[in-house]
Amino acid sequence: MTEPPRTTRIYVDADACPVKDEIYKVAERHRLPVSVVAGNFIRVPQHPLIERIAAGSGMDAADDWIAERAGPGDIVITSDIPLASRCVKAGAEVLAPNGKPFSEQSIGMTLAVRNLMTDLRSTGEVTGGPRSFAPRDRSAFLSALDTAIRRILRGRANNPAQQPD
Numbered sequence: 001m002t003e004p005p006r007t008t009r010i011y012v013d014a015d016a017c018p019v020k021d022e023i024y025k026v027a028e029r030h031r032l033p034v035s036v037v038a039g040n041f042i043r044v045p046q047h048p049l050i051e052r053i054a055a056g057s058g059m060d061a062a063d064d065w066i067a068e069r070a071g072p073g074d075i076v077i078t079s080d081i082p083l084a085s086r087c088v089k090a091g092a093e094v095l096a097p098n099g100k101p102f103s104e105q106s107i108g109m110t111l112a113v114r115n116l117m118t119d120l121r122s123t124g125e126v127t128g129g130p131r132s133f134a135p136r137d138r139s140a141f142l143s144a145l146d147t148a149i150r151r152i153l154r155g156r157a158n159n160p161a162q163q164p165d
Helices: 020-030 061-069 081-089 104-122 135-158
Strands: 010-013 034-038 050-054 075-077 093-095
Touching: 010 020, 010 061, 020 034, 020 135, 034 061, 061 081, 075 081, 075 135, 081 093, 093 135
Parallel strands: 010 034, 010 075, 034 050, 075 093
Antiparallel strands: none
């Protein structure tokens, strides 16, 4: 016997997420629940669709909490490449805060580049980090999130077995 499909949920790796307000607005428009996950306390709006999770102060506590729950039909927002990889493998849609989607096709190369850059930084070869977040990133993110939600909801509408109870 298979489990009934769940409602699509948005999981936010919140500690350094610059698009939380945008996520809340889009989630409210689509009436989707949001789990805002951080290592410790984080302020979130009081809204019935928004759940605040303090996962604990362990090294990857927030990442582990999200990875253990995200699955097909869910959306994860993170800039953490290893977490993105875990969630993609679990079947979730994964977006970076700049709107870049992580997919099965791209995650292997993305992880390899991340590891290479980490190694180069540790030897002093590279001293900079990623470029700063820009207004166009916010716009790209909003478009990507809306597209991901519509794709998931359309897929569920076309497949009655995937509709939640």
